[in-house]
Amino acid sequence: MLLVYHAIADLAVNETQIGIGATGLLTIERKSTKKLIFQTDLTKLIYSDQFIQLKSTLPSPQIYGLGENKSNFTKSTQWELITIFNHDKVMSAPGPRYGSHPFYLNIEDVTTGTSNGVFLLNSNAMDVLLQPEPAITYRPIGGILDMFVFLGPKPDDVVRQYIHLIGLPELPPFWALGYHQCRCCTEPHTLANQKLITERTISAGIPFDVQWNAKEYMEPTFDDFTIDQKRFGGFADWVRHLHDIGMHYVPIVDPGIDPAQKAGQYAPYDxxxxxxxxxxxxxxxxxxxxxxQTSGKTVYPDFSHPGSIKYWTKQYQEFHNQVPIDGSWNDMNEVDNFLSASIYGCPANNSLETPPYLPKQLPKIQDQTLCMSAKQYAGLHYNVHNLYAFYMAIATDEALKTVRNKRPFVISRATSPGQGKYSGHWNGDTDTTYGELKWTIGCKLLDYLV
Incomplete structure (x- = not known):
C-alpha cells in the first residue's frame, strides 16, 4: 500500500501526479516543480516471505532520518548502509541502536526548502541502502510494504504531517521539563552516599528538579520492584523528603523478571x-x-498480551505503596538478552533463526536479544521485536496513570514510531566525551520524532 499524505487531501491530489506506466514504473511527481518525489520500477520489486526489496529514486541527496543508527545527521548517498533494528550495542561501534524509525525527510531544493518525507510502516529488521543516483533501497526481512508519502511542502510541514500520522506526543508533567540528575554512586552503593550527591548539587545552587537512580536501590539479586533495606534503608522517607522540597524521583525499571526466587516470595514472577x-x-x-539478575536467569513479560497492563499495574502499585515514585525509567527494552539465545539455545535448522538475508550491521539476528522463534501474543518475536518497547511503554503509561492519578512520566531507551504518545526517549549508554556529545546532538534530531 502506498499513500500520499497531506493535511488537506485535495491539495495532495492537485499538487502531485501519480501514475503507473505500461513498463511498471510507479511515479509520484510534484506538479509545480516536476520533481519526482518517488519512483520505483515494480517489475524489479522482490516480495517474499522473509525478504522484500524496493528501490526508489530520490529528488536530491539531502536526506535525514532513518534512525536509530550511529551516523551523521545528514545521511550520505554514497552507498551508506543503515540497519534498522532495536539493538543494544557498544557505543563506539557503528550500527543500529535502540530505536527503529524507517522515516526520512528529503530536501528537494535547498534554495526554496521544498521537501517531502517517506515512512515505511514495517516492524521487521531491515537494511536501507542510500545510493549515488540518488536513490534509496529498502530491504526488510519480513512484513509488508505499507508506505506513506508526505508532501510538505516545507520541512516543518513534513514533520507535522508525519507526527499527525503516528500520533501526537503525550504532554509531560511540568516538573519533567526541569533539570534531571542520575549519578550514583561511588562505592559503596548506599542511600547515604546518594544523599551526599543530591545535597551537594542542591547546595551548589543548581536548579534541581528530579533525582534518578539505576539499579543500585534494588536487592543484591537486581530484581525489579525490590529495595535493599541494608544499603537503602529509609528509601521511602528520603523520596518523601524530596517531595517536601519540591522535587521528584524516578527509578530504573527493566522488563526482565527473575524466575529463580522461591514460590510466593517474588510477586512479579508469581x-x-x-x-x-x-x-x-x-x-x-x-x-x-x-x-x-544474579541468578543468571531472566524471563520477559509479553507486553502485547491483553493482560499485561493489569499485571504491570499491580507491580507498580505494590512498589509505589513502598516508595512513592513519580515516573519510570524503562531500560533494557530492545529487548536485551546477554545470551543472544535462551539458556537452551535457539532452534537449529529454523529459517527464523537463520534468515535467508541478514541485515549487514548485525552479527546475527539474535544478537543481544531473544530467539526469533520466541512466541508473543502479537506474533513471533521475529516480526514484533522492534515493538517490544512500544508495548512496554503503553503498559507503563497506563500503570502510572492508575497508581498516581496524575499525568505520567515514562522515559524509554528503545522506541518505535508512535511511541511518543506513551513515553519519551533517552539516547542510551554513551561515553562522557565531547565526541559522544556531538553524536547525540547530530544523529538524534530526527530520531526523536517518535
Missing part, C-alpha cells in the same frame, strides 16, 4: 506465571534468557 504473561519459547514453555 503473578506473571499465574496470569500467563511471559514470552514463550518455540515449544510453548517460558523463554528464559539472562540480563542483570
Amino acid at each position: 503473578d506473571g506465571v499465574s496470569m500467563d504473561i511471559f514470552i514463550k519459547n518455540n515449544t510453548g514453555g517460558i523463554f528464559i534468557g539472562k540480563t542483570w
Whole structure:
C-alpha cells in the first residue's frame, strides 16, 4: 500500500501526479516543480516471505532520518548502509541502536526548502541502502510494504504531517521539563552516599528538579520492584523528603523478571506465571534468557498480551505503596538478552533463526536479544521485536496513570514510531566525551520524532 499524505487531501491530489506506466514504473511527481518525489520500477520489486526489496529514486541527496543508527545527521548517498533494528550495542561501534524509525525527510531544493518525507510502516529488521543516483533501497526481512508519502511542502510541514500520522506526543508533567540528575554512586552503593550527591548539587545552587537512580536501590539479586533495606534503608522517607522540597524521583525499571526466587516470595514472577504473561519459547514453555539478575536467569513479560497492563499495574502499585515514585525509567527494552539465545539455545535448522538475508550491521539476528522463534501474543518475536518497547511503554503509561492519578512520566531507551504518545526517549549508554556529545546532538534530531 502506498499513500500520499497531506493535511488537506485535495491539495495532495492537485499538487502531485501519480501514475503507473505500461513498463511498471510507479511515479509520484510534484506538479509545480516536476520533481519526482518517488519512483520505483515494480517489475524489479522482490516480495517474499522473509525478504522484500524496493528501490526508489530520490529528488536530491539531502536526506535525514532513518534512525536509530550511529551516523551523521545528514545521511550520505554514497552507498551508506543503515540497519534498522532495536539493538543494544557498544557505543563506539557503528550500527543500529535502540530505536527503529524507517522515516526520512528529503530536501528537494535547498534554495526554496521544498521537501517531502517517506515512512515505511514495517516492524521487521531491515537494511536501507542510500545510493549515488540518488536513490534509496529498502530491504526488510519480513512484513509488508505499507508506505506513506508526505508532501510538505516545507520541512516543518513534513514533520507535522508525519507526527499527525503516528500520533501526537503525550504532554509531560511540568516538573519533567526541569533539570534531571542520575549519578550514583561511588562505592559503596548506599542511600547515604546518594544523599551526599543530591545535597551537594542542591547546595551548589543548581536548579534541581528530579533525582534518578539505576539499579543500585534494588536487592543484591537486581530484581525489579525490590529495595535493599541494608544499603537503602529509609528509601521511602528520603523520596518523601524530596517531595517536601519540591522535587521528584524516578527509578530504573527493566522488563526482565527473575524466575529463580522461591514460590510466593517474588510477586512479579508469581503473578506473571499465574496470569500467563511471559514470552514463550518455540515449544510453548517460558523463554528464559539472562540480563542483570544474579541468578543468571531472566524471563520477559509479553507486553502485547491483553493482560499485561493489569499485571504491570499491580507491580507498580505494590512498589509505589513502598516508595512513592513519580515516573519510570524503562531500560533494557530492545529487548536485551546477554545470551543472544535462551539458556537452551535457539532452534537449529529454523529459517527464523537463520534468515535467508541478514541485515549487514548485525552479527546475527539474535544478537543481544531473544530467539526469533520466541512466541508473543502479537506474533513471533521475529516480526514484533522492534515493538517490544512500544508495548512496554503503553503498559507503563497506563500503570502510572492508575497508581498516581496524575499525568505520567515514562522515559524509554528503545522506541518505535508512535511511541511518543506513551513515553519519551533517552539516547542510551554513551561515553562522557565531547565526541559522544556531538553524536547525540547530530544523529538524534530526527530520531526523536517518535
